[in-house]
Amino acid sequence: MKTKSTRTILDLGALGVDNAVLLGRYSYYGASSSLQPHMHESIMEIVYCDRGQQVYEVGQQQFMIRGGDLFVTFPNEQHSTADQPEEKGIVYWLQIEIPADISHFLGYSGKNAASLLNxxxxxxxxxxxxxxxxxxxxxxxxxxxxxxxxxFDRLSIHIRLAQLLQLVVVCSETARNQPGNSLRIERVKKYIEDYLDTNLSIPVLASHHRISQSHFKRWFKNEVGVTPMDYIQRRKIERAKKKLAHHREFNVMDIAYQLNFSSSQYFATVFKKYAGQTPLEYRSRFFIEDLAN
Incomplete structure (x- = not known):
């Protein structure tokens, strides 16, 4: 699957950075191929979603990662994007070797190495x-x-990595003490879900929740990681997927108008942007599976 993107990989191991494998960053401007199930032996992978959102699966559990979120897979854990495309956005990932010998790590030794590793x-x-x-x-x-x-640059990388990993630990501890999104953002999400087939807009949402438009946009993006309109489009496409898969009585035009798209052509454009394929291509997958069964 082809999409406009930029992808940068820094081989930390080749630079001689102890216990560091690589640092990657991608910027996708449309959906890309899914990440197939895989694992990293003795390697912890830390993902930071800067913009957009992404589904990850570990074992049988799925996680929706949004802008500003961190997501960690531990050594030897199988993970994937759960057959979902890698969505548009900016994502960083860091791979760190977790050694069996805890007395040396990232250039530290003794208690310092052991405390960070533990x-x-x-x-x-x-x-x-x-x-x-x-x-x-x-x-x-x-x-x-x-x-x-x-x-000196390599020394600086060691220092930044230690600071970064320390911050990851602090953020994880904070999450344990302050679980979940605020009740207020959950109410906004429920309102969007209830009125997804209407002409939702920033003025409508801001007015309903008694907040200025500019403040609403900033607050929503800070809490959710994407803009309100981007979130709405994503939710519409997720609902469209269910209709395409399970409601064959509706054609593409029917579904487009049910979700308040101005035309089936615009719906198809938005669908491909987020799903990585056209509505008909997506629906055909389920026809093929039914024939196979």
Whole structure:
């Protein structure tokens, strides 16, 4: 599946950074292929979603990761995007080797190495909110890892990695003490779900929840990780998927108008943007599965 994207990989191991494998970043401007089930032996993977949202699956449990979220998979855990496309957005991922010998880690030794390793291996949550320093540290590691990296740059990477991992531990602890989104944002989401087939807009949502339009947009994006209109489009496409899969009595035009799209052509454009394929291509998957059964 082809999509406009930029993808950057920094080979930390090749730079000689102890216990660090790689740091990656992608910017997708449309849905891309799904991430198939895989695992990393002795490697912890930390994902930071800067913009957009993404489904991840570990075992039989699915997680919806949104802008500002951190998501962790531990060594030898199978994970994937649950047959969902990698959605448009900006995502960073960091792979760190978790050694069996806890006396040396990231250039630290003794109690310092052991305390950081034990904190990482015993994170109280795998999915939690990050903060503004997470991206700052990740971007700085990319900057220090340039092709002409000096010994001082490599030292700086070690320091930033330790600061980043310490911050991951702190954010996970904070999530345990302050679980879940606020009741207010959940009410907004329920309102959107209840009126998804109407002409939802920023003025309508802001007015209903008694908040200014500018404040509503900032607050919503800060809480959810995407803009209100982006969130609405995503929810419409998720509902459209269910109709395409389970309601063959409705054609594409019917579904487009049921979800208040101005035309079937516009609906198809939005659907492909988020699902990575056209409505008819998506529906055909279920016809083929039924024939096979």
């Amino acid at each position: 904190a990482l291996k015993n994170l109280p949550a795998r999915h939690f909110r990050g903060n503004t320093m997470i991206r700052k540290y990740l971007d700085e590691i990319f900057q220090f890892g340039k092709e002409t990296a000096t010994d």
